[in-house]
Amino acid sequence: EAGVVQSPRYKIIEKKQPVAFWCNPISGHNTLYWYRQNLGQGPELLIRYENEEAVDDSQLPKDRFSAERLKGVDSTLKIQPAELGDSAVYLCASSLGGSGHKETQYFGPGTRLLVL
């Protein structure tokens, strides 16, 4: 069974440019998460989707970040415009949904973003 797929794996852009990341979750997983992992830190949740609905976006910097999950499957995370401090690894994860705190999240390989 395929895991969580993310693309691109690496992205280098200049500040003020836009950038987008794509995620395809494990088939059948209703819940999708986007995390940001700064160097030397653990991942931090940006947004969580239940199907196509964003149910927790409290940590998403909405002035420059946006996300969508049309049709409740693939998701895109966008930054516009990017700032130097956005350099990080952006991780996508998915889970079946419905089992609350006992449920396991499965992570993709991440997109490593460098903003120059």
Next chain:
Amino acid sequence: GDSVTQMEGPVTLSEEAFLTINCTYTATGYPSLFWYVQYPGEGLQLLLKATKADDKGSNKGFEATYRKETTSFHLEKGSVQVSDSAVYFCALKAGGSEKLVFGKGTKLTVNP
């Protein structure tokens, strides 16, 4: 708020040595506890988990016991291998929450 504290790394061991990585937590209610591992250039993989007090999670020779009285979930392995070199993250999900809260990670290097 909910938080996880891990021992700071990096940790360097020789092959076949005993490993302990300490993890303590602060959470409301009764969280589920997880250890994730991140190998170089890869995403996070679930290593083991425990969902209630006194549960022991185990996988690939690694073990961790959910200790409610000490709010701890220390990771142990009796004999590490070079292939265990990675970054290990302790994490929790508080009761009723879908949000994973991670520690900062502990980098382990195992030398032959």
